[in-house]
Amino acid sequence: MAQYVYDRQKMSEALTAIIAGNSSEAARDWLQQRLEKAASIPQFNQTFTAIPRFTGKNIVTVSPEQAAVLHQLVPGFFVHGWTLDRLIRVWWLLQLDATDKAAYLDTVEKLFLSAEMNELAALYSALPLLAYPETWIFRTAEGVRSNIGVVQEAVMLQNPYPARYLDEPAWNQLVMKAIFTDKPLHLISGLDQRSNAALAAILTDFAHERWAAGRKVSPMQWRLLTAFVTADNMADLTRVWHSADQVEKAAAALVFSGSDYAPAKTLLASDPALTAEIQSGALSWDVVAAKLTQN
Amino acid sequence: MCGIHELTEKDLQPLTYTPAYLDKIKGMRFFDPHVHMTSRTTDDYQAMADAGVVALIEPAFWLGQPRTGVDTFRDYFNSLLGWERFRASQFGIKHYCTIGLNSKEANNEALAEAVMEIMPQFIYKEGVVGVGEIGFDDQTPLEEKYYRAQLELAKEANLPVQIHTPHRDKKKGTQRSMDIAIEHGLPPHMVIVDHNNEETVKEVLDRGFWAAFTIYPFTKMGNERMVEVVKQYGSERIMVNSAADWGISDPLAVPKTAALMHESGIDSNDIHLVTYVNAVKAFAQSGQINEADFDIAGNIDQSEKFNGSTVLRGGQQPRINKNTTIIR
Ligand SMILES: [Zn+2]
Numbered sequence: 065m066a067q068y069v070y071d072r073q074k075m076s077e078a079l080t081a082i083i084a085g086n087s088s089e090a091a092r093d094w095l096q097q098r099l100e101k102a103a104s105i106p107q108f109n110q111t112f113t114a115i116p117r118f119t120g121k122n123i124v125t126v127s128p129e130q131a132a133v134l135h136q137l138v139p140g141f142f143v144h145g146w147t148l149d150r151l152i153r154v155w156w157l158l159q160l161d162a163t164d165k166a167a168y169l170d171t172v173e174k175l176f177l178s179a180e181m182n183e184l185a186a187l188y189s190a191l192p193l194l195a196y197p198e199t200w201i202f203r204t205a206e207g208v209r210s211n212i213g214v215v216q217e218a219v220m221l222q223n224p225y226p227a228r229y230l231d232e233p234a235w236n237q238l239v240m241k242a243i244f245t246d247k248p249l250h251l252i253s254g255l256d257q258r259s260n261a262a263l264a265a266i267l268t269d270f271a272h273e274r275w276a277a278g279r280k281v282s283p284m285q286w287r288l289l290t291a292f293v294t295a296d297n298m299a300d301l302t303r304v305w306h307s308a309d310q311v312e313k314a315a316a317a318l319v320f321s322g323s324d325y326a327p328a329k330t331l332l333a334s335d336p337a338l339t340a341e342i343q344s345g346a347l348s349w350d351v352v353a354a355k356l357t358q359n
Numbered sequence: 360m361c362g363i364h365e366l367t368e369k370d371l372q373p374l375t376y377t378p379a380y381l382d383k384i385k386g387m388r389f390f391d392p393h394v395h396m397t398s399r400t401t402d403d404y405q406a407m408a409d410a411g412v413v414a415l416i417e418p419a420f421w422l423g424q425p426r427t428g429v430d431t432f433r434d435y436f437n438s439l440l441g442w443e444r445f446r447a448s449q450f451g452i453k454h455y456c457t458i459g460l461n462s463k464e465a466n467n468e469a470l471a472e473a474v475m476e477i478m479p480q481f482i483y484k485e486g487v488v489g490v491g492e493i494g495f496d497d498q499t500p501l502e503e504k505y506y507r508a509q510l511e512l513a514k515e516a517n518l519p520v521q522i523h524t525p526h527r528d529k530k531k532g533t534q535r536s537m538d539i540a541i542e543h544g545l546p547p548h549m550v551i552v553d554h555n556n557e558e559t560v561k562e563v564l565d566r567g568f569w570a571a572f573t574i575y576p577f578t579k580m581g582n583e584r585m586v587e588v589v590k591q592y593g594s595e596r597i598m599v600n601s602a603a604d605w606g607i608s609d610p611l612a613v614p615k616t617a618a619l620m621h622e623s624g625i626d627s628n629d630i631h632l633v634t635y636v637n638a639v640k641a642f643a644q645s646g647q648i649n650e651a652d653f654d655i656a657g658n659i660d661q662s663e664k665f666n667g668s669t670v671l672r673g674g675q676q677p678r679i680n681k682n683t684t685i686i687r
Contacts, residue, residue, distance in 0.1 A: 106479075109480060110479070110480075110483060113480070113483045113484055114483050116485055117483075117485075117646070177433065177437075178433060178436070178437065178477065178480045178481065179437070179441075180437070180440030180441055180444070180484045180485060180486070181440065181441050181444060181445060182485055183484070184441070211442065211445070212441055212442065212445040213445065214445075215441075
């Protein structure tokens with residue numbers, strides 16, 4: 065049974081190097097001391113909880129080379145913008161002995177059960193690195209259901225675990241919850257790769273509901289229809305295309321540009337300026353995302 | 360259809376107005392060191408923020424009905440560290456908590472043992488500023504046993520202790536609580552004695568403990584009496600809280616009391632001490648309070664405030680419907 069699906073030793077070393085560049089000598093000495101007692105579960109747990117008291121919560125800086133190493137070991141794994149305590153907690157989890165599967169799962173599960181907000185955020189951020197990855201699927205769905213913003217974000221945003229392990233209904237649930245809670249969709253790892261016909265249908269239904277209530281629909285959500293433009297949803301996308309809101313129109317243009325559906329191509333071609341903007345790269349989903357956060 | 364005229368969302372918004380007492384305390388910041396937000400609605404957070412409450416402490420307490428297992432305690436502690444902290448943050452209020460086994464439930468020995476076992480997992484968590492609220496209710500031997508055990512935990516973790524003093528036989532219960540704390544080697548400056556009244560305050564202050572007063576209608580202190588206490592004893596080591604919970608109580612008790620003190624001619628520096636500074640100082644001994652965080656918390660992001668994961672619905676209006684300054 066595979067414990068780790070990546071090189072744990074190398075990952076631990078890479079994180080140790082990032083921690084070294086971002087922490088004080090006192091914090092590193094403390095961690096070294098705690099490492100000697102890490103085999104005892106109560107001591108392991110207490111250290112996990114106490115980390116911010118001894119390390120502080122500065123935002124870590126990661127060099128492009130360091131980021132590349134992380135990405136090479138676990139594709140999509142990303143620590144940029146984390147606080148130091150979160151990074152160290154994730155590293156600390158790698159120091160837990162995983163040879164006894166039952167004991168390992170029990171310890172990590174109990175950390176989840178008694179975690180406060182920042183601990184939960186660290187635990188969910190660690191999902192791509194935990195041993196026995198297939199066992200955390202239920203946990204991930206629990207994290208998506210959380211009502212606490214930082215916890216949801218730790219699961220949903222810049223985390224490669226859900227795209228890799230969630231089944232389609234759970235994945236769709238994650239995307240819809242992200243939309244309901246106004247999360248920046250473009251930061252969901254694997255968003256385009258895991259788009260699917262069922263999700264496209266859910267999203268058009270959702271748009272009808274919003275429109276019926278006189279509410280707006282986030283332009284970003286149309287991105288998920290790109291590979292699924294059909295006669296069924298072309299009328300909705302045409303409505304978005306004709307919106308007075310330039311960002312909405314831009315979103316429709318990007319969908320049409322990525323689609324193979326002939327009527328969509330034709331509509332896009334009716335606006336050569338917009339077509340040129342997309343071709344030159346001046347208009348992209350990241351540009352749309354940036355415009356939305358400005359508003 | 361019910362036959363009345365068609366209602367729109369606008370008709371359902373609560374009426375809002377600014378109570379007069381808010382003018383008297385404009386620009387003041389308050390710290391409520393004892394309030395059970397779990398029992399309150401989100402409207403209360405909004406009203407507290409509007410009245411200048413920038414931070415608060417939620418002590419672990421009794422939920423009104425005894426818990427039957429340790430898991431519900433774990434969930435409760437988790438909610439103090441998670442959901443409540445998040446809910447408060449949506450209004451720019453910094454939320455801290457104290458963790459403890461309350462005196463009433465200490466009388467269920469099997470449960471108490473199980474709770475004591477999980478306590479060390481919680482008292483070292485971020486933003487836990489003390490062991491509390493612990494002490495006596497009926498003053499039974501079991502209450503004493505777990506009070507003592509928790510004093511030891513607090514001592515080991517170097518955390519302040521927040522003591523709940525009993526409603527019945529209060530004077531004796533308060534004295535005993537202080538004696539036992541000293542016996543366990545806790546210095547008085549690490550102990551906050553709560554729910555004081557005119558009968559207990561002198562001894563608590565004379566012995567060097569912090570004296571907290573709960574402004575709670577009908578059962579504990581009224582704030583007119585509180586004004587008299589501050590006039591008589593000054594502002595050193597005295598603090599005011601609301602202890603608002605599931606009973607008839609008022610989460611705006613601290614700002615209202617400040618307004619009444621202002622009206623009664625108490626010096627604004629003394630008001631600041633008893634409604635903010637002293638409590639911050641006492642609980643900052645935990646190493647878990649950084650006043651700079653209050654400003655960060657106050658810097659709320661409107662988009663976050665109204666997003667779908669919050670407790671508010673888009674466009675919902677604050678509701679302030681308690682406009683008298685006096686609480687009797
Ligand atoms: Zn209380």
